[in-house]
Structure formats: C-alpha cells, structure tokens
Amino acid sequence: MAVYTDITDVELAGLLADFDLGVALSLKGVAEGVENSNFLLETEAGRYFLTIYERRVDPADLPFFLGLMRWLAEHGYPSATPIPDRAGEILKAVRGKPAAIVSFLSGLSVRRPGAVHCREAGAGLAALHLAATGFPGVRANDLGHAAWGPMFRGLKNQAEGLKPGLAATIDGDLAHLAEGWPTGLPEGVIHADYFPDNVFFKGGAFAGAIDFYFACVDALAYDIAVALNAWCFEPDGSFNITSARALVSGYESKRPLSDAERAALPILAHGAAMRFFLTRLHDWDATPTGALVKRKDPLEYERKLAVHRAAPDLVLFG
Amino acid sequence: MAVYTDITDVELAGLLADFDLGVALSLKGVAEGVENSNFLLETEAGRYFLTIYERRVDPADLPFFLGLMRWLAEHGYPSATPIPDRAGEILKAVRGKPAAIVSFLSGLSVRRPGAVHCREAGAGLAALHLAATGFPGVRANDLGHAAWGPMFRGLKNQAEGLKPGLAATIDGDLAHLAEGWPTGLPEGVIHADYFPDNVFFKGGAFAGAIDFYFACVDALAYDIAVALNAWCFEPDGSFNITSARALVSGYESKRPLSDAERAALPILAHGAAMRFFLTRLHDWDATPTGALVKRKDPLEYERKLAVHRAAPDLVLFG
Numbered sequence: 353m354a355v356y357t358d359i360t361d362v363e364l365a366g367l368l369a370d371f372d373l374g375v376a377l378s379l380k381g382v383a384e385g386v387e388n389s390n391f392l393l394e395t396e397a398g399r400y401f402l403t404i405y406e407r408r409v410d411p412a413d414l415p416f417f418l419g420l421m422r423w424l425a426e427h428g429y430p431s432a433t434p435i436p437d438r439a440g441e442i443l444k445a446v447r448g449k450p451a452a453i454v455s456f457l458s459g460l461s462v463r464r465p466g467a468v469h470c471r472e473a474g475a476g477l478a479a480l481h482l483a484a485t486g487f488p489g490v491r492a493n494d495l496g497h498a499a500w501g502p503m504f505r506g507l508k509n510q511a512e513g514l515k516p517g518l519a520a521t522i523d524g525d526l527a528h529l530a531e532g533w534p535t536g537l538p539e540g541v542i543h544a545d546y547f548p549d550n551v552f553f554k555g556g557a558f559a560g561a562i563d564f565y566f567a568c569v570d571a572l573a574y575d576i577a578v579a580l581n582a583w584c585f586e587p588d589g590s591f592n593i594t595s596a597r598a599l600v601s602g603y604e605s606k607r608p609l610s611d612a613e614r615a616a617l618p619i620l621a622h623g624a625a626m627r628f629f630l631t632r633l634h635d636w637d638a639t640p641t642g643a644l645v646k647r648k649d650p651l652e653y654e655r656k657l658a659v660h661r662a663a664p665d666l667v668l669f670g
Numbered sequence: 671m672a673v674y675t676d677i678t679d680v681e682l683a684g685l686l687a688d689f690d691l692g693v694a695l696s697l698k699g700v701a702e703g704v705e706n707s708n709f710l711l712e713t714e715a716g717r718y719f720l721t722i723y724e725r726r727v728d729p730a731d732l733p734f735f736l737g738l739m740r741w742l743a744e745h746g747y748p749s750a751t752p753i754p755d756r757a758g759e760i761l762k763a764v765r766g767k768p769a770a771i772v773s774f775l776s777g778l779s780v781r782r783p784g785a786v787h788c789r790e791a792g793a794g795l796a797a798l799h800l801a802a803t804g805f806p807g808v809r810a811n812d813l814g815h816a817a818w819g820p821m822f823r824g825l826k827n828q829a830e831g832l833k834p835g836l837a838a839t840i841d842g843d844l845a846h847l848a849e850g851w852p853t854g855l856p857e858g859v860i861h862a863d864y865f866p867d868n869v870f871f872k873g874g875a876f877a878g879a880i881d882f883y884f885a886c887v888d889a890l891a892y893d894i895a896v897a898l899n900a901w902c903f904e905p906d907g908s909f910n911i912t913s914a915r916a917l918v919s920g921y922e923s924k925r926p927l928s929d930a931e932r933a934a935l936p937i938l939a940h941g942a943a944m945r946f947f948l949t950r951l952h953d954w955d956a957t958p959t960g961a962l963v964k965r966k967d968p969l970e971y972e973r974k975l976a977v978h979r980a981a982p983d984l985v986l987f988g
Contacts, residue, residue, distance in 0.1 A: 360781035361871075377872065378776040380710055381701035392698055392710060394776060458696040458712060463678035553679075554695065 357389040357404045359446055364393075364402075367446060370437040371453065373397040387565055392456070399456040401432060404449050409565055411450050416489040417564050418442050418452055420541060425455070429483035430552075430560030432457040459552020459559035467598040470583050473551050474602025476558035477543070477579055481572050482607055484541035493544065493568040495631065497533050497623050501526050503630045510633050514650060522629075525657060529623050534571070534616040542575035544568055547582040573613040576603055577620035580667055581628065581656050589655045591666050614668070621667045622660035629653035675707040675722045677764055682711075682720075685764060688755040689771065691715040705883055710774070717774040719750060722767050727883055729768050734807045735882050736760050736770055738859060743773070747801035748870075748878030750775040777870025777877035785916040788901050791869050792920025794876035795861070795897055799890050800925055802859035811862065811886040813949065815851050815941050819844050821948045828951050832968060840947075843975060847941050852889070852934040860893035862886055865900040891931040894921055895938035898985055899946065899974050907973045909984050932986070939985045940978035947971035 364376050374396025382390045389404040405414060418434045422442070425433030432454040434442035444451045462469050493499075504511075504526060508519040543550070544566040552559040576599070584595040600617075603609070632650035659666065682694050692714025700708045707722040723732060736752045740760070743751030750772040752760035762769045780787050811817075822829075822844060826837040861868070862884040870877040894917070902913040918935075921927070950968035977984065 361778050362781065364778070375873065376778055378870075379778055380698075382710070383699035383701050392700070460679050460682070460694055460697055463680065552696075555693065 356406050357447055357449060359389075359391065359402075359404070363446060367402075367444060367451070367453075368395060370439070370441075370444065371435065372438060373400070373435070373453070393453065400435065401454045401456055402451065403454065404446050404451045406449070409450075413491060413565075414443055414450055414452075416491045417567060419489050420484065420487055420567055421454065421564055423487045423489075424480070424483050424564075427483040429480060430457065430558075431564070432560075432562060457552060457560045457562060459554050461549045461551060462553055463548070464587075465548050465583050465595070467592075467595045468556060469548075469553065470595040471598040471602035472553065472556070472558040473546070473548075473579065473583055474576070474599035474604075475606050476551060476561060476602075477546055477575060478603045478606035479558075480543060480561060481540055481575070487541055489541075491568045493542075493570040495544070495566070495627055496568075496570055496574075497529060497627075500623075500626050500630055501530065503634070507630065507633050510636070514633070514636075515654065518654065521661075522626075522657075525622070525626060525661060529619065529626060532619050533623065534612070534619065537571040537573055537613055537616060538610065539569055540572050541567060542570050542572060542578075544570070544575065544578060546575060546579045571613075571616075571620070572607075573609065573616055574620050574624065576600065576609075577617060577624040577667075578627075580617070580621050581625050581653075585656060585659075589659070591659055593666070596667060618660065618664040618667050622657070622664065625653050625656040625660055629657055674724050675765055675767060677707075677709065677720075677722070681764060685720075685762060685769070685771075686713060688757070688759075688762070689753065690756060691718070691753070691771070711771065718753065719772045719774055720769065721772065722764050722769045724767070727768075731809060731883075732761055732768055732770075734809045735885060737807050738802065738805055738885055739772065739882055741805045741807075742798065742801050745801040747798055748775065748876075749882070750878075750880060775870060775878045775880060777872050779867045779869060780871055781866070782905075783866050783901050783913070785910075785913045786874060787866075787871065788913040789916040789920035790871065790874070790876040791864070791866075791897065791901055792894070792917035792922075793924050794869060794879060794920075795864055795893060796921045796924035797876075798861060798879060799858055799893070805859055807859075809886045811860075811888040813862070813884070813945050814886075814888055814892075815847060818941075818944050818948055819848065821952070825948065825951050828954070832951070832954075833972065836972065839979075840944075840975075843940070843944060843979060847937065847944060850937050851941065852930065852937065855889040855891055855931055855934060856928065857887055858890050859885060860888050860890060860896075862888065862893065862896060864893060864897045889931075889934075889938070890925075891927065891934055892938050892942065894918065894927075895935060895942040895985075896945075898935070898939050899943050899971075903974060903977075907977070909977055911984070914985060936978065936982040936985050940975070940982065943971050943974040943978055947975055 377394040380392045382392050384390050387408045388406050391402040393400045393402045421431050422433050424431040435453045436442050442452055511518040511522055550563045551561050580596055584592050586592055629650055632648050632653055636650050695712040698710045700710050702708050705726045706724050709720040711718045711720045739749050740751050742749040753771045754760050760770055829836040829840055868881045869879050898914055902910050904910055947968055950966050954968050
C-alpha cells in the first residue's frame, strides 16, 4: 500500500485546470502500487487514476512507460491510457514530482489463480506482446540476466543471513544461468512484472493489465517465464503443471512459440525466479521497519529457485 | 491510511452473492479511515464503499452507527447509506469481522478551510443535527467530559514526557472543566468527529459528511465546539475569529443557538480540545512505530488547550 505524497484540494484544482476534465468530484488515495502514490480521481468527465511517481521510478523512463500505455490502448489492448492535457502533455508535476492522469481500468485481480485464469492470463500476455509490436520506444531491462551477478555481489551476507549456505547455492545458479542463457530469441516489449495483482478479470475473462513500470525490451519468452513463476506455484510451494500448461497454451492461442523459445522456457523460468529473489532480498534488507510498504518475502522465490534447480524440465514436461 | 484486512476476489464474490448488486467490477483498498479497512467497490449496480470494522470499533455500537447513517440518508441528509442485503441485513461479516456496504458519497474534503468553507461546514453540521432529530438510537459519549479525568490518570507520565509541567496544567484544566461544565443544554445525536477530512464539498458548497463512528448523544453545542477547534485554527496555532464566526453563523442559519448554548461555547471548546488532546496523547504512546496508521500529534491540541485557557472568550468575541 502506498500514498507517499499528499495532494490537497487546491493542488488538485491547479493540476486539473490544465485538463479538459472538469472539476474534481472525489479523490481517494488507494492502497495499491508500492512504487508510487496512487489516487482514484473522479471528475465531471469520468473516473481516472492519478499517479505521482516517487523516487523508485526514474523520471527518464516515464516517457517510455506512458508512451507504451498510450500505444497499447491505441492498438486495442485493454490498458489504462494516459490523458493528455490541453497542450498535449501527459507528463505533469505535483509538488515537484512527476505525475500523470490515466484512464480508469476496471476489473478484479485474482488472489489464487486456477488453470482457467492462467489460460486467460497467458492469452492476455500474448495480446500485450502483439499489441506492442511496432512501439518505437526502447528501454533496456536493467533487472535482466546481465544484472544478476553484480546485484548478488552486494547481497551475499543477506543471503547467508536468510539461510546458511545459500550464497554458494546462488553462486552456482548464477554460473548455470550465465553459461546457458539463450540468445537470439524473439524480442520485443515485455511487461516484466506480470503478476496476478497486475492482471484484471471480468467474469473469469482477461480484462486488462496494469502497472507497466518495469516494462522494457527483452526476450518475449522471458515474460512467460516471469508469469509461470508468479501464477503457477501453489501456496505450499509446489509447481502446478496444469496451470503452467494452461498459461502457455493460452499464450500460444494468440502467439505460437518457436521451438527455440519453448526449449528456453526452463532456464528462463530459473532466471526469472533469480530476478525476483534478488530484488526481494535487496528490498528485505533495505526497507525500514516502519515503512508503509509491505515487504515481500525473498524465501518464496528461494523456494522457486530450488524447484527449477532440481527439476529444470518441470516447466515444460512435468 | 488503513487496509488491515485483505479481501480476496472469492470472499468478495461470496459477500456480494447475498446482495442485489450484481458482480464486482473493481475493488480498491483506500488509504482512508484509521479505524477500519475501507474499499472502494464497483459492481454492476454502481459504486459503493465496503468497510470492514477492525478492533477499535465495538461491534455492539455498529447498529447505532449504521442505523444513524440510514436514518440521515432517509431524512434528506447527504450521508452514505448502508445497503441492505436481500434479507434486509446491513451488518455483514468478512473473515469473521463485521462489515457493511454503504453507498458512495462523492465530494472533496478541504485541506486548509477558509471562512467560506467554515460557514458551509457549520450549516452542514446544523443540518445533521436537524436530520437526526427523532432518531431512536441511543449511544453515550464514552469520550465525553466525564471520561477525561479517569483517562488522564493513566497518562500523566506521558504528558510530562511531552512537556515538563504539563500534567499539573492539565489537572488544572480538568478541575476548571469539571466545575464549570454546562448542564441542561439541548441534546441530540452529534457527529463528535466533525473534522475537515470528514466533510465533503462540491464547488465550494457543503456536500456531505462521512465517518459517523464516534457519533453519540450529547449536547448539540459540543459538536460545534469540536468543529471550532478542528476548522478555525491556523497552521501557526492562532485562532481565526473570522472562520469561527462564519462557522457559528452558518450553523445558526439552520438552527439558531439558545443564549445558554452560546454562553457555553467557550468552555465546550476548551473541553473539546481536552478530548482530542487526551486521545492523541494515548494513541501517541500506544501506536507501534511500524503501524500503518499516521500518528496525530498531541501537541497540536496542547496548543489549542493553551489558547482556550488563556482567552476563554476568544471563541465568541475575539
């Protein structure tokens, strides 16, 4: 949950004066998004989301993120789209921080996705990749495989503190990933954080995705790998093969995978687990106890790493 | 900000199955209300607030609070109203906690109210008192003047810790309040927490009040006294007499005060400052550092106490 920046009625009126949205009718800070301050804003013109970007988002990346959201909405993908002000600007400022008003996307995220949700989510992810085709923006994946070794060098003590012996195990994983990481896979814009809480459903059907603030250009199949980890593990730590097959077949209903992409899924899933393990390990230590952000347990992803390490083909063959 | 209780899509669907509101289209936890978990809920039937009552609210009081909200809405007061399920029940349960769905009330609260807002707020408070007339519910003010002495007995060390010598000063205030506290003033249902963040405006006009979870039966003029403290002090601690006059005259535009009520305002305002000083002093110490609740500074009300102590007639004559 997060509302880091307060916004007064007077500041809001000042912001809205630049837009053709009428006056504000209500404003509610929402407990959503750990990176930014988010408000549900109702004006005479309808409902919107007002986001104020906090320090974890690099302002230089905002034109990519907001441009992508606009592109996706214009290309038929159910995504919140930034609203331009009268001068055509979508990137605004509130209290000296970057801010944007985006359209409201309705739908409900699913807490415990089943195979049917996974199939829908997979299809929605392929639709995202297809809709983003041709988007001219470029942003490297700064949390991609090249970053993991350097990231872990500063986190070895934390890993040992979490579980004695873990640093050596992670070093082994990193060597394995560096050696076998696939090249030449089809690339494009990926969501890179396609977790259940970022995907909306209506009546069991995919209804849209939110939170594009990790989006970047990388292997498309890596996005599937992130999703397999996020959607297809049971609360007891076991991998649900039915859900995984449903997710991949949902994806392939819109965009069939090449043989190389399919063959790469096990190592991509191992790597995707590494990415979230490392950032959670970093945040676990870096988040002050009194912060208003809920810390995410790195051990959840340590267990996923162990699953991929022990049975690399699980993702594909069960 | 507060979302203490999580609610899953499955639990929400279970709750809504009892209502004629269609299925859920979106659910957002809102950073509002320190006592409860609040969600903005959109269903096929419209927009609502879903509140889950946490431990600070006594479940035995909920029929009074919810009954009052319904009564007010039925009597023309702009208040969120509880929605009954198909069996006519308004008090429901989520995860074993009491919960209610209430209608969505739009409007914006004002961060720094001016005299015009104070006039509107005063008129809105009188409208509340008039609309509540005849409401059959009864709830004593458990934070009223009789409670302050006993409350402070357990807080003397905290007061001294805040400011050496403060305990004796507060004891003096309490003796003064006990001696001069007015009796026989017109009583009725009061809001008892009529602060700017609980009052909504649209286009500068009063648009409704929320958060009736301190409402009780007490002297109507005491509600004005609470509001004078909450609305008419400047950030520098000075009392804005123009705002105070506007608030009282707004009130009297709907419900003229008796001579006794008017004469009682100074001591009522002193007492109302004591009530918020004491609860803030208690919460200041009792709130764990890591809690998701923003602590409110007791010193703000210690300064207001000092103003009333030094110039008791300020509230009326400037």
